[in-house]
Amino acid sequence: MSGTLWVALTMAAVGAVVLTYQHRRHLARVQRDRAALFEHATDVLEQCRVVPRGLEFPLMYGRFEGRDVRVEPVVDALALRTVPVLRLIVTMREHIPGQPSLSVLSNETGNEFYSGHRDLLRWRDPAWPKWVSVACDPDGVDRELADAAVGLVTEDAAVKQVLVTERGVRCVVRGAQANSTAYRVTRRADLSEARVTAEDLYKAVTMIDGLCDQAAGLNSRRPVAVSEAESL
Template sequence: MPLAAAGLLLAIPAAVALVHAWRREQRRARAWRAELFADALDLIEGPALRQDGLDYPVLRGRWQGLAVELKPIADTVAMRKLPSLWLQVTLTAPTGASGIADVLLRPLGVEYWSPASDLPVSVPTPASLPETAQIRLDHEGAASLLPLVAAHAALLARPATKELLITPKGVRLVVQLAEAERGSYLLFREARFAIRRIERAALEEMLVATARILEDVRRAMAGRNDGYRPTLDAAA
């Protein structure tokens, strides 16, 4: 048998073994990610999970009577920085807001999942907010939302907080769940996140913080005359 043919016969089993190993690893990774919300599903009424391919599952349902979406994002775009696993906590309900206000913390210019780059109006960062906060609006009239944003400065100053979005349709809070393991990323450029399940108490805290902002906006935009003012401890 020619050497070339013999070499091919030896290579085929090795290639098949590699394919099987790759598929096994893909199944393992998908199963690992599928468990992200396993410890907190009872927080959500009528929970519906959707997982596409190797993506993290998106959880939708209702919480405290509000429509909620919990969407993890494995962000591997930023250069010279370990990938991050973000969680978008979105509560959907009419807020009464006349526009859109977005606060993006520590922007890198590659936050493809954020609407910030599509908002045309940029405003100076109030002294009460972290210096790294970038504030953008859909129009100048939306500046009426800035006092409400400033009222939650304590929440925005937390290292894990990445974004706060207020719109007429609801409120979104984006927080960091984990950073990729340094070793596997530096050696193989593979974004592995050590977190397997979100702790129930941690997720509940995120939901409560988002709901408090939503309630602040709704009450303020309703023009109540009961002396209500959003306070710095509203998101504590």
């Protein structure tokens, strides 16, 4: 083996080791950053536990006012927007027997992969803003509950969706936005500094808890007629 070839092979081996080391450091940093997403919000829920998911953002579980809560982060990069957004799917469990599904979605684009909105029938009403999309089961839902859900979406720009089912209430809220400068240069969503604040999480679970109370307390339901709902 010539000296030149030996040097080339040695340099290639060293380069591979360096690249592997740098890649592992990068993965470790990403995992560490994402695992810290809820570090400022763990006191909001009782019996709170954060479940790491490797390179994915962690899940959070706990209880609020006696109800089970699950918080799942999802990266929304499909919407027609400049910068991807980290959304939080906050689910509060409540047994509401016979409750028809109701979904209220803000600024629908058709790319809301997390919503399940398109599986329901559209309900249009001139009293609601045009940028709010309301959908429900064919049997219809209580108008008072629908108005309350629409109000949550229209009164807070951070709320993307409210979903009510017989298993409880789910709310999709904005958790963080990617670094706009880095995204415009690399077209990659940099959410390494994303952190959920205690204030934002408390606001979300309080809002959902109130809607759970309202849905569970509606004994006499006044469903809309099926004719008022249009198929998607």
